[in-house]
Every structure is written in structure tokens, then in C-alpha cells.
Amino acid sequence: MTTTMHLAFPEELLALDPQAQLPLDLDSDLLDTPALLIDLDVMERNIVSMADLAKRRGMTLRPHAKSHKSTFIADLQLSSGATGLCLATVGEAEVMWRHGIQDLLLAFPVVGQAKLRRLRPLLDAGALTVVTDSVDVAEGYSALARSVGCQLPVLIEIDSGMHRVGVLPERAGALAAEVDRLPGLQVRGILTHAGQSHQAADQQGIERVARDEVRAMQRAREALEGQGIQVDVVSAGSTVTTPYLSADDGITEVRPGTYVFNDLRTLSRYSCTPDQLALSMLATVVSRAPGRATLNAGSKSITTARTDEHGHGHLVNRPSSGFRLLSEEHAVLGLATEDEDLQVGQRVRILPIHSCVWMDLQAEVYGTRGGQVVRRIRVDAMRRSL
Numbered sequence: 001m002t003t004t005m006h007l008a009f010p011e012e013l014l015a016l017d018p019q020a021q022l023p024l025d026l027d028s029d030l031l032d033t034p035a036l037l038i039d040l041d042v043m044e045r046n047i048v049s050m051a052d053l054a055k056r057r058g059m060t061l062r063p064h065a066k067s068h069k070s071t072f073i074a075d076l077q078l079s080s081g082a083t084g085l086c087l088a089t090v091g092e093a094e095v096m097w098r099h100g101i102q103d104l105l106l107a108f109p110v111v112g113q114a115k116l117r118r119l120r121p122l123l124d125a126g127a128l129t130v131v132t133d134s135v136d137v138a139e140g141y142s143a144l145a146r147s148v149g150c151q152l153p154v155l156i157e158i159d160s161g162m163h164r165v166g167v168l169p170e171r172a173g174a175l176a177a178e179v180d181r182l183p184g185l186q187v188r189g190i191l192t193h194a195g196q197s198h199q200a201a202d203q204q205g206i207e208r209v210a211r212d213e214v215r216a217m218q219r220a221r222e223a224l225e226g227q228g229i230q231v232d233v234v235s236a237g238s239t240v241t242t243p244y245l246s247a248d249d250g251i252t253e254v255r256p257g258t259y260v261f262n263d264l265r266t267l268s269r270y271s272c273t274p275d276q277l278a279l280s281m282l283a284t285v286v287s288r289a290p291g292r293a294t295l296n297a298g299s300k301s302i303t304t305a306r307t308d309e310h311g312h313g314h315l316v317n318r319p320s321s322g323f324r325l326l327s328e329e330h331a332v333l334g335l336a337t338e339d340e341d342l343q344v345g346q347r348v349r350i351l352p353i354h355s356c357v358w359m360d361l362q363a364e365v366y367g368t369r370g371g372q373v374v375r376r377i378r379v380d381a382m383r384r385s386l
């Protein structure tokens, strides 16, 4: 007689021992590495200062939750003045809606029945606004809205220079009129993302991108109004361009995402200061040779993101050593003479090039205060790319 073997899935592996009592020191054996840490004081200050900035400039704040994917952090943003959330995927929207967040903007064209049908409950609850840059995409929304029996708010996506998605401002009026005529849809305004700000050479260049963003939205607004469409929402602004925008420019809402943690990209874009960097990866030295230390955090933990200025990241308190090579599980550091003290088993912290992609890889991250872990934070929408 043969017996059937039932192979259970391995339990979820978390860096912090489920039995660990908090607070806990960062060198405790109960905290394994790589482990992603959030300095809670820094994050909370970032959340409050962006909310204050938007308020001072007369704009509402709708943070992009793709940067953190965490309902805990979303709640902090909402309780500090954000009016709703922006999401990139249906999966992220589902997580935030099930958590009870009722004002969601899905800033990505939703194409295909597999995704559209998952939006039904959100439409039913009146919790969703969608975007489009084509009649093709809008027809999918229209069929869905009709089947649910609701009016679905839509924003027309404008290309303000990134050339990723969006129509040129001059085309926006005609498109908005066509979309608005589709049953079940109501065009409420326009949206843009000026992500080309990351390529600007200097601070003046960033401000020029922000001015282009404003001008594109002003032209698009006129185009919609020329078609008799009322524009209630003019949604723009990222972590990099929001400081240059205001209600006086006609912007009603901003959607920064990365600001919640910041990273070396936003630092090099003059969008934060070093004391506003909230995220770091705790990693362990697993091999040593003269001039070389190897860490247990490779591209599957810290991703391949890099900049010419920072390589794959910055080592906290060891600015003269840097990344030499990254493979999937290893990061090889070239060590400066003053860092030859590093030993196998010692822990170091790495600052991220791009914090959003680090968060997406973690099921759980760890909130710290005063150098101790004080809170577990679930990344509820981890890897929800569908």
C-alpha cells in the first residue's frame, strides 16, 4: 500500500521571532537579517510635514500608497490630514478598501476583465475613482459601471512630459467629452505624474519640470472646460515636484508617495535632508577579506536599483566604503581602511536607493525608536502587482 505524503507550505518566515517581546535591541538574536527597519520618529515627521505643506498651499493630499503598501501607515497618513489614497494596482486598492478606506484613486489604466471584475465591490461602495487616457480603457470602465448600476468618477490622464501614459493637454478636451458620453462614467477632472523630475540635472531643472506640470494642467483644464466639462479635480505632484505646486496654480490635489520614507533618489533630488530618511536594511557581514566585506543582503533584498552617486545604497556611518558587486543573496562591499574593523557577524545598515521597491519585497517590517525595535508593521499589500 502506498501512503500519500502531504507537504505543508513552510510557515511564513519573518525576520523578527514571533515570540519576541518588544522593545528589542537591533543586535538581538531574536531579530534575524536582512530586516527592513523604519525609523518611526522620522516617518511620522515626514507624514506631518507633507500634510502641512499641502494644507499651506491650499491643496488636498492623497498619498500614493504604492510606496508603503501598509494599512498601518495609510492610517497614519489619513489621521494626519490626507483625504484618501492613490494606488497603482487593483490588488493594492482591494487591500486598502477591505481595511475600510473609502476614498481610493486607482491611478493606472485598468485593462481586461480579470482586473475589472475585481473592482465591482469598490464601485458598489462608491469608493473608487479611475483614470484613463483612451476611449478603449474607458469603455471597459463604462461596461463595469453599467453592470453595477453606478456613476463611476473618471480622471483624464495628461502627459506633462514624462511620456509614459497620458494624452497631450490639447487632446484632453476631445477625449474627456467622448469619455463623459459613455454611460456610467462621469469625468471629474485631470491627473498627471511628472516623473521626469528624477532626470532633472539640478534644482532649477526640477522647478522647471514642476512649472511644465502646472502649464500642462492649465492647458488641459481649459480644453475640458471648452467642451463644457466641469473640472473639480486637478491632481498632480510627486515627492519631488509637490514643494513647487500650489492651489494658486490651479492644482487641487497632490499625490506624493516616496516622501513617507524618502530615499537616496529623493535626497539627490533636493526633496529631503539626510535626517528625513526613514528606511534602512539591517544586514549581517558573512565573509571578510582585506578590503572586502560581504553582506547577506543581495539583489533579492535590496534590489538592483542604483545611482552613479550612491551605487546600490549607502552604508550608515561608513560613507567611505561602498558596494562593489551585488548578486542575489550577497552584497560585496569595498572597504575603506577605516572600516577594516568590520567582523563576520557584525550588523550594518544600508540606506535605500528606491524605498518603494524595498517595501514591496517584505511581508513585515520593523518600526524603531531610539535604536530599538518597538513595533511590527505588516506590509499588507506586499507583491500585489496584479
Ligand SMILES: Cc1ncc(COP(=O)(O)O)c(C=O)c1O
Binding pocket: 064, 067, 086, 107, 192, 193, 195, 237, 238, 239, 240, 255, 256, 257, 258, 259
Ligand atoms: C501616478 C503616480 N502618482 C504619484 C506618484 C508618486 O511619486 P513619488 O513616489 O515620487 O512621490 C507616482 C510614482 O511613481 C505615480 O506613478
